[in-house]
Amino acid sequence: LALFAADGTLDPDFSLEILDNFSTPGTIYGIRQEDAGALLIAGRFWQIDGVPRTGIARLRADGSVDPSFDTGALDNGGLYGVAVLPDGRVLANGWQGVDYHNELRLLGTDGSMDTTFWPLMNARIASFSRQDDGRILVSGEFTQINGAPAPYFARLLPDGTRDTGFAAPAVNGVMDTFAEQIDGSLLVAGRFNSVNGLPRAGIARLDRDGVLDAGYDPNIGTFGSPTGGRRVGGIVQQADGKAIAYGEFTGA
Numbered sequence: 524l525a526l527f528a529a530d531g532t533l534d535p536d537f538s539l540e541i542l543d544n545f546s547t548p549g550t551i552y553g554i555r556q557e558d559a560g561a562l563l564i565a566g567r568f569w570q571i572d573g574v575p576r577t578g579i580a581r582l583r584a585d586g587s588v589d590p591s592f593d594t595g596a597l598d599n600g601g602l603y604g605v606a607v608l609p610d611g612r613v614l615a616n617g618w619q620g621v622d623y624h625n626e627l628r629l630l631g632t633d634g635s636m637d638t639t640f641w642p643l644m645n646a647r648i649a650s651f652s653r654q655d656d657g658r659i660l661v662s663g664e665f666t667q668i669n670g671a672p673a674p675y676f677a678r679l680l681p682d683g684t685r686d687t688g689f690a691a692p693a694v695n696g697v698m699d700t701f702a703e704q705i706d707g708s709l710l711v712a713g714r715f716n717s718v719n720g721l722p723r724a725g726i727a728r729l730d731r732d733g734v735l736d737a738g739y740d741p742n743i744g745t746f747g748s749p750t751g752g753r754r755v756g757g758i759v760q761q762a763d764g765k766a767i768a769y770g771e772f773t774g775a
Contacts, residue, residue, distance in 0.1 A: 524537075524539055524541065524551055524554075524564065525537065526586070536585075536586075537585075537586045538586070539571055539572055539582075539586055540570075540571070540572050540573075541566075541568045541570070541571050542568060542569060542570045542571075543567055543568050543569055544569060549566060549567055549568025549569070549570075550566045550567045550568065550601075551564050551565070551566040551568070552565055552566045552567070552601075552602070552603045552604065553565040553566065553602065553603055553604035553605050554605075555605045555606065555607055557581070557607055559584065560583075560584030561581055561582065561583055561584060561589065562581070562582045563579065563580070563581050563582075563605045563607065563613065564579070564580055564581075564582060564605075565578060565579045565601075565602035565603060565604055565605045565615055565617065566578065566601060566602065566603075567601035568580075568601070571588050572587070572588060574588040574590075576588060576593065576594075577594065577595075577600065577601075578594070578600050578601045578602040578615075578617060578619075579594055579602050579605065579613075579615055579630070579634070580592070581634070591633060592632075592633060592634040593633070593634045594630060594634045594635070594636060595634075595635075595636075600617060600618055600619025601617050601618060601619075602615045602616065602617030603616050603617050603647075603648070604616055604650075604651070606651070606652070606653060608653060610632075611632040612629060612630060612631055612632060612637075613629070613630040613631075613632075613634075614627065614628070614629055614630075614651065614653060614659070615627070615628050615630060616628075616648040616651055616661075618647075624643060625643070625644040625645070625646055625647050625648055625663075625665060626641060626642065626643050626644065626648075627640075627641075627642050627644075627648060627651060627659070627661060627679075627683070628640070628641065629683070639682070639683075640682060640683040641683060642661075642668050642669060642679055642683045642684070642685070643668070643669050644661075644663065644665035644667065644668055644673075645665050645666060645667040646663065646664040646665040646666065647663050647664045647665065648661055648662075648663040648665065649662055649663035649664065649697070649698075649699045649700060649713075650662045650663065650699065650700045650701060652701070652703065654703070657680075657681035658678055658679060658680055658681060658686055659678065659679040659680075659681075659683075660676075660677075660678050660679075660701060660703075660709070661676070661677055661678075661679060662675060662676045662677075662698040662699065662700060662701050662711065662713070663675065663697070663698070663699070664697050668685050669684075669685070671685065673685060673691065674691075674693070674694070675691075675694055675696075675697055675698040675713070675715075676691050676692065676694070676698045676701070676711060677689065677691055678691070678733070688732070689732060689733045690732055690733040690734055691733050692711075692718050692719050692727070692729060692733060692734075692735050693718070693719050693720070694711075694713075694715040694717065694718050695715050695716065695717040696713060696714040696715035696716065697713050697714045697715070697754075698711055698712070698713040698715065699712060699713035699714065699754060699755070699756060699757075700712050700713065700755070700756065700757050700758060701758070702758040702759070702760040702766065703760070704728075704760055704764070704766075705760075705764060707730075707731040708728055708729060708730050708731060708736065709728065709729045709730075709731070709733075710726065710727075710728050710758050710760070710766055711726070711727055711728075711729060712725055712726045712727075712754075712755035712756075712757070712758050712768060712770070713725060713754055713755060714754040718735055719735045721735065721737065722740075723740060724741075724742060724743050724772075725743060725754055725755040725770070725772060726741055726743060726755045726758070726768055727739065727740075741768070743755070743768065743772050754770050754771050754772070755768050755769070755770040755772065756769060756770035756771065757769050757770065
């Protein structure tokens with residue numbers, strides 16, 4: 524983790540020792556800035572500058588560990604990403620346990636885990652986002668949530684249970700990412716070439732209820748295996764309604 528000045532020079536006073544297993548360097552997968560310059564970092568680590576922290580920590584503006592935020596020890600776990608909710612609570616996705624359970628967890632403002640909120644997936648969560656009404660969109664490599672079928676994309680209610688009113692599309696491959704548009708529709712992207720039986724090369728648009736927009740088809744190229752190979756890895760939604768897609772594809 525490094526801090527750069529506006530001109531690109533490295534700040535030598537911002538230096539952290541982040542360790543995994545107390546000896547080897549840890550890895551940071553996600554970062555989110557909070558108010559007053561504080562940072563939430565997520566990844567695979569057990570210790571920061573000698574302070575025990577497993578998978579997630581809050582750093583103050585000077586880089587020191589905030590002692591008021593502590594999740595306690597995760598069981599052989601780590602976190603990929605974090606999002607700060609309007610009330611200061613934190614959503615985080617990651618894994619823990621010898622079986623690497625993939626999960627989405629809700630943390631209090633002090634880092635304590637909400638034990639009533641625990642959607643458990645059978646494979647990796649690649650992306651998640653909280654909507655304005657409190658519901659949560661999740662995408663990734665999973666095909667089940669808490670044992671019920673939920674292939675690659677789903678919406679959760681604020682309490683973490685699956686929103687059965689959301690008509691998630693039938694895709695034939697992994698959905699890696701998504702972006703919400705100004706009108707509430709969703710651009711979804713990943714490693715698929717079919718949505719609801721219609722050809723869609725790695726990107727498609729859904730309405731706010733999950734129904735496929737049949738008239739939207741960028742046709743960015745022919746994909747190979749829907750579970751690997753070429754894919755749309757990310758989408759950036761612009762203010763003018765246009766979207767930038769990037770990944771492993773060659774165009775139409």
